[in-house]
Structures are given as C-alpha cells and as structure tokens.
Amino acid sequence: MTPSKTERLAEEIKSRGLVESRETGNNKPVFRKPGFAGVQQFTELENALASSIKRERKAAGLSRETLAGMVGIAEQVYGRYERAASHLTATRLIHLCELLAIEPIRLLHDVAPHLWGKTKKEADDRTKLALLIRDVPADVLPSLINIVMRLAPAPLNGGEPLELEDEEA
Structure with a gap:
C-alpha cells in the first residue's frame, strides 16, 4: 500500500531530524533542524546575520554610507539590513560578500x-x-x-x- 501524503511528509521530517516550529506571522507549522541551543526563530537568525554583516563592514574599514553607495542604495535603506529591519535576499547577501571580500560561509556559520x-x-x-x-x-x-x-x-x-x-x- 502506498503511504499517504501525510505519512510521506512525516517520514521525511523524521529522516531529516527536523522538529516542528511556529514562526511569528505564520499560522502553519514549519519544520526546522535544531541548532545547538534548540530552534531559533527566524527573527533571531535575521538579527544574528545583521550583526555579522555590521561586524564585517566595520572590519573592512567601511562606513555605512560608503558600503551603501557601493551597493547602490541609500544609507538609510542599507541601515535597515544592519538592524534586521529589512530581510536580506540571497542575491543581496552575495553582493555584500563580494564587496566585503568575505566568504558567505563565514556569515552563515555565525548565524547557523x-x-x-x-x-x-x-x-x-x-x-x-x-x-x-x-x-x-x-x-x-x-x-x-x-x-x-x-x-x-x-x-x-x-x-x-x-x-x-x-x-x-
């Protein structure tokens, strides 16, 4: 007998070591891999990524104004990334890594x-x-x-x- 859609989903979740999580603004459960301190909310991950980007910008000796100009956006818009007020897209993250001359793994390791x-x-x-x-x-x-x-x-x-x-x- 073929497993049902629900049974297949449950098996995938189990085989991948995922746990159910509830994220702010999402009524449905999401399934995540727990970190060393459990499952972090997406907002916590975004805050950690924002802090890492700010640290790397400072380590590169760049002001927010200069980096924003290199990204092609206003300093106020860039500042939202460092405050986690705006979500970083994968393409923006890649662009920042290019400009800061850092490996994406460095930022992602900091966060997860x-x-x-x-x-x-x-x-x-x-x-x-x-x-x-x-x-x-x-x-x-x-x-x-x-x-x-x-x-x-x-x-x-x-x-x-x-x-x-x-x-x-």
Whole structure:
C-alpha cells in the first residue's frame, strides 16, 4: 500500500531530524533542524546575520554610507539590513560578500553553525577548514581534493566523484 501524503511528509521530517516550529506571522507549522541551543526563530537568525554583516563592514574599514553607495542604495535603506529591519535576499547577501571580500560561509556559520557539524567544535573546525582552503594555491587543489576524498567516508552516490553544477550545461 502506498503511504499517504501525510505519512510521506512525516517520514521525511523524521529522516531529516527536523522538529516542528511556529514562526511569528505564520499560522502553519514549519519544520526546522535544531541548532545547538534548540530552534531559533527566524527573527533571531535575521538579527544574528545583521550583526555579522555590521561586524564585517566595520572590519573592512567601511562606513555605512560608503558600503551603501557601493551597493547602490541609500544609507538609510542599507541601515535597515544592519538592524534586521529589512530581510536580506540571497542575491543581496552575495553582493555584500563580494564587496566585503568575505566568504558567505563565514556569515552563515555565525548565524547557523549547526549546519556544519554535530557539535560547536566540529562546526567551527569545518568552517575554519573551508575558509583556509580559499587561500590554497589553485595548482594544489586537485591534490587536496584527492586527500580529502580518501579521508572522507564513501559518498552516498557509490563513490563517484563529487560534481558541481557546470555553468556551460
């Protein structure tokens, strides 16, 4: 007998380790992966992202006015991002990472480290490794990939090499 839609949903939720959460402004339940301190509300995640962006802007030595000009928006509009009064789109986040010369993983790890490991230390170590790889010379990368592939457990795809989306496809 084929499982019902509700049964399939319940199985997916369970298999992914998700828990039910209620978000402000949404009457329906959403399912989330708990972080190290439980499930954070989306507003908490947005506040953490806003703080991280502000920290990175300051670390880059840029004023809000200058960065807003580089983004092509008014300083007041940009300020809403740093106060979490406006939602950042993925494209705006990518643009800010380009301008601040930072990896998106740095910001995302600050906000949701549980996405990179089962413990805070594991998540920090994985993020640190990903950030270090950025500075590895390009000619060394194939060797490094081979080393990591030998260290990592066999992927679910039967040991086939990991392929990223080809831009020319």
